[in-house]
Each structure stands twice: as structure tokens, then as C-alpha cells.
Amino acid sequence: MTQDNMTTSDSDADTENEPLVSPAPGSEAIDTDSKRRRTIHDETVVEARNLDVYYGDDQALRDIDIEIPKKQVTAMIGPSGCGKSTFLRCINRMNDLIDSCRVDGELYFEGKNVYDEDVDSVALRRRIGMVFQSPNPFPKSIYDNVAYGLRVQGKTQNMDEKVENALKGAALWDEVKDRLDESGLELSGGQQQRLCIARAIAVDPDVILMDEPASALDPVATSQIEDLIADLAEEYTVVIVTHNMQQAARISDKTAVFLTGGELVEFDETQKIFENPESQRVEDYITGKFG
Amino acid sequence: MATESGTRDQSWFGDTGQISRLPGRVFAATCLGATLFAILTVFGLLVYVANDAFRPATADPRWHLVFFLTLVLPSLALFGYYVARGDGESWVAATALGIPFFGLLLGSGVLLLFIDVLSVVAWLAFVLAVLAAAVVIKSHRRIRPAPGFLEHLLVIVGSLGAVAPAVYFGVVNLPVVPTPWLIYLLTFGAAGAALAGLVVARRRSSDRAGLTAAALVFAAAAGGGLAVSAVGIEPEIWVVLFTFAGVPTALYVESVLRERERPVGLLFPLVVVVGILLGAFLVDTLGFAGPDSWLDYGFLTSADSRFPEEAGIYPALIGSILMMVVVAAASFPIGVGAALYLEEYAPNDGALGAIVKLVQINIGNLAGVPSIVYGLLGLALFVHWGGLRPGIVIVGGLTIGLLILPIIIIAAQEAIRAVPDSMREASYGMGATQWQTIRRVVLPEALPGILTGSILGFGRAIGETAPLLMIGAAATVYTPPNGFFDLFSAMPRQIYAWVGKPAHEFQYGVMAAGVVTLLVVLLSMNAAAILIRNKYQRRT
Secondary structure, eight states, X not given: OHHXXXXXXXXXXXXXXXXXXXXXXXXXXXXXXXXXXXXXXXXXXXXXXXXEEEETTEEEEEEEEEEEETTSEEXXXXXXXXXXXXXXHHHTTGGGGSTTEEEEEEEEETTEETTSTTBOHHHHHHXXXXXXXXXXXXXXXXXXXXXXXXXXXXXXXXXXXXXXXXXXXXXXXXXHTTOTTSBGGGSOHHHHHHHHHHHHHHTOOSEEEEESTTTTSOHHHHXXXXXXXXXXXXXXXXXXXXXXXXXXXXXOSEEEEEETTTEEEEEEEHHHHHHSOSOHHHHHHHTTSOO | OHHHHXXXXXXXXXXXXXXXXXXXXXXHHHHHHXXXXXXXXXXHHHHHHHHHHHOGGGSOHHXXXXXXXXXXXXXXXXXXXXXXXXXXXXXXXHHHHHHHHHHHHHHHHHHHHXXXXXXXXXXXXXXXXXXXXXXXXXXXXXXXXXXXXXXXXXXXXXXXXXXXXXXXXXXXXXXXXXXXXXXXXXXXXXXXXXXXXXXXXXXXXXXXXXXXXXXXXXXXXXXXXXXXXXXXXXHHHHHHHIIIIIHHHHHHHHHHHHHTSOGGGGHHHHHHHHHHHHHHHHHHHHTOOOOOXXXXXXXXXXXXXXXXXXXXXXXXXXXXXXXXXXXXXXXXXXXXXXXXXXXXXXXXXXXXXXXXXXXXXXHHHHTTSOHHHHXXXXXXXXXXXXXXXXXXXXXXXXXXXXXXXXXXXXXXXXXHHTSOHHHHHHHHHTTOOHHXXXXXXXXXXXXXXXXXXXXXXXXXXXXXXXXXXXXXXXXXOSSOOSSTTSBOOOHHHHHHHHHXXXXXXXXXXXXXXXXXXXXXXXXXXXXXHHHHHHHHHHHO
16 A cells, blocks of 8 residues: 555656665665565554654653654644654754754654664655745745755756646645746745745655744734645645644644653544543643643 | 822932933943044045045146036035935945946956956957857756766866867967957857846846847947947957946846836936036136146056156056956865855864864964965965965965965855855755755855955955065066066055155155055955945845
8 A cells, every 4th residue: 555655656756766775785674674664554654663862961852652644644742842843853854964963763764764874864855845934945036946856856857847736736826926036035924935835845755844834924824824734635744843732633633742851742633632632741731731 | 208209209200310321421422532533544544645646736726616517516416316315216326336337447457457468369269168168068968967976077077178178279279360359249248248138038037038138239249349440449448348337237227227216316327427528528628727646547557667757557457456366266266165164064063073163263363364474474385385486476366365265264154154054954854965055055145245255355465565575576567467477566565665765756646646546446346345245135
């Protein structure tokens, strides 16, 4: 099932996508290993096992176990400093950019531990797109912003079509189709964030990570982004960090609650988390008694 | 209690002396005094030197009156009007006057280089060689859109190392070459036309408009050349000045007019130019004598002489320009490269990080090392150890290049650091490698800042004298250097030589004219840096 989905969604990108695992002696063994993983955790795309993350001497995440399902929206909620963003940045190894950050334990993407020696973080990020907290379009034209990922990944064929599709996918095409050569910085905040989403989906990733994508936006722009996230889940696995519990309740299929100290306290269907959580601490947090 | 609070209430708003502002006022006045003292001292010196250089008192008072009426009064009135409107017209006016001014300055510099240093045929061969290499690289990219790194490198090295030299020597050894002015037209004119076409095509999002603009520019370059040669001016001069001054001015005027962005500002340069022409015409026909300036056309175009009236700065001016070419070519790439390494690649912690920190501190220290010490370093490094002849252009340029290298590194580092990390994260998040991130995001964002800082560094370089004394640059040369391995003198060195001469006219008049020339070049460079900075600051 997983295998099938992969080949259909990636049919034209097969030759262009660089392999996630660089071919190395012993690649045979890795292949069988990943197959075993996939069969065991059918439908799971990202999976953490005993994941600990440290910034210098401070532990940011403690012993995280989680299985993130394919083509669903998984929300991460919790108070500030609970490590939810840190976890998100572990998935595509953005934490590599921070010198003091150290990761223990395993984090699997499609059955392959992304912290293995033979995983190229750049190849990983080509499969896992990211949208950041505040909109950060490049100071380039709208077209060049969307085309950026295609260019750096060498997918330069049919670029106009891919850019158009990505902008349509991010519900931005109608607003910008007549001014693709204007600077991305001239758009409004909400449009900029949708541009960033278009930029992320242009390269057709498997997973899209969103780090509080609506926290810098006004209510109208926020609801546009939320509608968009629901549409995106048709095709992509979406993992979204938010500090807005109503937002998590509205848009996500599954919710993970992190609490202070970097613990993952509960992870379940969103409805269950908000209506009948197992843990008293989660209930206190959700009802506003704590946090 | 009640009465106490009552009295307090009544006087809370008044100046009863409880809150003393005296220390603050004294401090503010002292600061103002310091500022005024500094500015007025420097300004006074400049006026003194300019007075010596231009000697306005030697002119017929009616000459002053004519120019006051035709030039100063209308310009001041118009500028006052802009300021009163306060809608940014003065910015448009300054830009519209500045672009042709710098264009003319740059174009004259290029013309000087061609007259005295470069051969026209070699220039044509160079341009064709670079073009051929670019065509080879481009067509390879088109045939094989995604070459491996090694293949790509091989093609680049091959085309630069084999194709370009082959074309170069082929053209240089051609038995028949086009006339110089045709070469200028084919290189500068065509480049200006291509640039104008690209800009217009992008602005109007129409390829046809771009082609029309390119054709118009090329036709103007060619037609204007023919026209000026008919009245006895060399057509090369027209082609070069038109490309450097005319084309950018036209593009700017077009953008202001089309976007209707305060087009009133465009009147200012018109008023200035018409005022100068009208004034010149009037004093000429009415026979009012102008000032007997030390700084005149003859001073700029002739060599030094024993007679102050005939002394000029031309060889030193050429020497300074050539030296600056070496300085820029040597220090800019190395400085920017070092800054990129320190900011983007160098490790932050561990033993290596400590070394990087040490290097960083020492770059700051090197920026403060006295220039005479750099002169000594250049003498030891390039003359005694490198075996180059003392006092030649390349030794001077490399020595002063070393001197401003720390300044450029620090300026470039600041510009690179100012690129927000969110840009880098966005790029890495798209699966870009570090090299792609630097090339496509960091460098384009940091470039205006790097350029601004570097130009200020070059401004420091052009005024340096002490290192030139150390490396043995001549006090005076009578013919300008013909290449980078010729003996040279530079403007500050020549000025120093004039001050040492016993004749009063040299010590005051000729020296002052040299100082003003040097300052005009320096201030132009600084103004260019400010223009670049403002342009990009306004955009973002």
C-alpha cells in the first residue's frame, strides 16, 4: 500500500529525485531493513523511537515515541518551550544547523532512520518540506520564489506548469497570476505565507512540516491557511505545530500534546484528546487550568 | 494631612524647580558645540583649499553675477520648491543629476584607460574571447541540462582556458581590424543596447519593447557617433560617454515618467545644465573674464612642470586609476571570500572555533595597523621577496590592497550577517545545499551592503600616501603608466611632492588644485556608495 502510493505520486519525479540513501556498500541490508519497517508500521510515515534531544546540557525532548500517519494532519500542541518545534525540526534535520544540538534515539522516515550515518540531510529535506512561523519569502519575484526549490533540486523541466500548479495548490494563483514577476515581499502577510506553502509543495514532497504557520497572521488569513491545510492533507502528510488549541481541534486528525520538560504526554485521535483525554495533566492544559 | 496634599496638588504642573533640566540642557549644548566645531573646522579647510584652487576673486564680478542669475538662483529656487513640497522630488532631482554625472565620470575614466593603457584591438579580442567562452558554457548547459559537477567544471575550465585564449590571439593577430570607433560601437554600444533592452523588456514585460529600446540605443550610439565626427569630435568619445551616461539617464527618466513618480524632480538637472550653458554663452559674448583657476582643463590633462601655470596632474590621475584597478581586483574577491568563509563556513565552537575567534579579533586589529607599516610589508613582500621592481603600479596596488583588505572583510561580514537567518532556513528547508544557499540567497541579499562597504574602503585606498612612499612610488612622472608594470605616481604622492617645492604657487595654488581633484574623486566614490545603499534600502 505504502509502496504503491509512493510510486504513483512520484512517477515523474523518480528519475529526478535523488535517492534518500546514498548508495553505499551494504545498501542491500538497509533495503531489507526498511521493508521490514514499512510492513510493520503500515501507513506510518514518520516514527520516533526513544528520541532525546539536547541543546548543550539542556534536554529539550525526553524519550519521545510517536507514529505519524500518512496523508493526515497531525497537530503538536503544548505550552511554550515544551519542545514541539524542536521535534518538528528533528524530522527534517533542521536542527543540524544548530551547533549545540544533539539527538539520541531513532527517527524513521519511511522506515529509514534519518540520523543514520548514510542519510544526506539535504536529500531528506527534498522529501520533507517546511513552512515557518513567520512568512519568509525570498526577496525575489513570486515566480522565482516558487521555482526556487525546483531549481535547487534540478527539476527544471516544465517549470511554468509546476509553478502554476503549486500556486493553485496553495490557493494563491488567482491573486497573483497577473504579477508573477513582482517581488514576493510585496504580498500581504497571509499571501506571503501561502507563497511559502506554494514554494514547499512545488517540489512535490511527501511530508510538509508547519511550524506555527498562522501565528503571525490575522484571523482572515489564518482561516484561509487552515482551509488550505485541510486540502493539503489529501495529498501530503502534514505535521503542524500550533499553540492555538482551537486550531488544532479544527484542522487535525491526530493530536500530540507535549508538556513542559519535553515530554510527549499523550498522542491520539484529535477528538479523543479534546473530549476525553487519558491524562489529567492534558485535561488541565486543554481546559486552561495549566499552561 | 489635608492641607499638605492640597498644596502639593496645586503646584504639580508648574515649574517650581523641583525637576531640574539644567544639566541636560548644558550637556545637549556641549554636544551641539562639539558637532559644530568639527563640521565647521573641516568645512572651513575645504573652503580655504577650494578658494586656492579656483581663485574666484580673480573673476570679473559681472561673471559671478551672470552665473548667479542663470544657474544659482533658478537652481536654489527650484530646490526650495521641492523642499517645500516635501514629497520626495529632491530625491528624484538628486538621482537625475547624479546618474549622468557619475556616468560621465566613469565614461571619462574608461576613455582615459583606452587612450593611454589598453589597446583597442586587445579590448575587442578580450570581449570576443569572453563572449565565446560564455556561448560554449551556455550551449553546453542547453544540450545537457543537468551535467555532473566535474563535467560542468571541465567545460568551464576548458572554455576559459582553451576557447577564450584561442579567440583572443586569433583576433589580436587578424591582418585587418575594424576601425577603433567601430570596435567601440560593437563593444560598448552593443552592451549598452543589450542592457537597455533587458531593462525595458523586464519593466514593461514585453520583449518587443525591449527590442525596440535596444535598437533605439544602438542607433543613437551609431548615429550620434557619425554626427559628432562630422563636427570634428572623435566618435569614440560619443559612444563611450553615451553608453555610460546617456543610457542610464534615459532609463531612469523613462521609469520616472512612466510611473509618474514625481516627474517634477526631472526639471532640476535640466535647469542646472541650461543654466551652465546659458551662463557660459552670456559671459563669452559679453566678454566677462572668468576666474583664473589653478584647477582647469589644462591642469587635468597635462603633466607636471617646472612652471606652476603649466603643471598638471594627468599622469598621477591615471596612476591612481590604474592602481585602484589593481586594488579592487586584488582585495575585493579575497575580502569577500574571507568574509563568506568566516560567516558561513567557519566552525563556531571547539578548538577550531577558538582559532576562528582569534582570527576574527586580529582582522579587527589589522584594520587599525598604521598604513606606513603596510608600506613596509608591501616593500618586503612584493619587492624584496617577490622580486618586483619598486615603484610600479602593481606593487602599489597590491600593497594598498592589503591595507584595505581587513576593511573589506569586516564590511562584507557585516553585510552577510545582516541577511536574516530565516532566509537561510527557508533555503535549507527547500533542500538546498549550503553552496546553493550562499550563491542564490545569501550573496544576492548581501551584495549591496558588500558593495557599499567596499567602495568606502576603496575611498580610503585612493587617498593613501604613506605606503606609496615606502614602496618607492615616484614623486612625479611625466608620462602616465602604460600598464601595470610601469613606474607610476598617484595623486596624493604628487600633492605631497608639490607641497615640498619652494615656489609659492606650487605650495598653495597647484597643491590646492590637486587636493580638490583628489577630493572630488573621493567624494564621488562615497556618493556612489550612498546611492547604492539608498536604492536597495528603499526597495526592501
